[in-house]
Each structure stands twice: as C-alpha cells, then as structure tokens.
Amino acid sequence: MTSDVKEFVSKYNKHCVESEKVTPRELTSCLGMAVHLDEDKPLFMLYLPELVSCGTLFHEALHMAHFIMHYSSAPVSIESTETQAYLMENIVSSIRKKRK
Numbered sequence: 758m759t760s761d762v763k764e765f766v767s768k769y770n771k772h773c774v775e776s777e778k779v780t781p782r783e784l785t786s787c788l789g790m791a792v793h794l795d796e797d798k799p800l801f802m803l804y805l806p807e808l809v810s811c812g813t814l815f816h817e818a819l820h821m822a823h824f825i826m827h828y829s830s831a832p833v834s835i836e837s838t839e840t841q842a843y844l845m846e847n848i849v850s851s852i853r854k855k856r857k
Contacts, residue, residue, distance in 0.1 A: 759805075763781050769802060788816075789812075789814070789817040790804040793827075793828065803821060815849065818848040820827065
C-alpha cells in the first residue's frame with residue numbers, strides 16, 4: 758500500500774502487461790486503485806492518496822478482499838459474507854496502522 762503515485766506506477770508498470778500500463782498523470786485523478794497481478798507469484802497492490810474518504814477506503818478494501826479470496830480459492834458468495842467482512846476489517850486496519 759502506498760500513497761506515492763510514482764512508486765505505485767513504477768511497480769505496477771514493471772509487472773503488468775504492456776496494454777495496461779498507466780502514467781502518474783492518469784493515476785493522480787484516481788481516487789484509489791487495488792490490483793492483483795499474477796505472474797510467477799501473486800502481487801497485490803494498493804494505491805490510496807493521502808486524503809482518502811472512508812467510502813474510497815472501503816471500496817478499495819473490498820476489491821482487495823475479493824482478490825485475496827479469489828487467489829486462495831475461497832468462494833465469494835452470500836455464504837462467505839462473514840469471511841469477506843473479517844478480511845475487509847483486517848485490510849482496513851492494516852492500512853490505518855501503516856498510515857499512522
């Protein structure tokens with residue numbers, strides 16, 4: 758997780774396919790971005806600007822929770838909402854700790 762646009766773009770572009778590369782300028786107008794890249798090993802990345810709303814934080818945390826569940830073959834369904842909720846709680850808590 759980073760709030761540094763250049764750091765995120767550099768790492769993302771290093772690992773994504775050519776057609777999905779982004780520029781720092783494109784990302785500066787973005788409210789947040791969660792990605793899962795899967796080459797030899799999984800890479801989960803999260804960009805959130807310094808000033809981020811609770812809505813955007815939860816939005817990107819939900820993407821990340823779904824990426825993690827998909828990668829670990831956990832079902833994403835109505836039956837797994839408790840798992841999703843705990844995972845989102847953990848993701849949001851980790852983000853808040855990193856930002857302090």
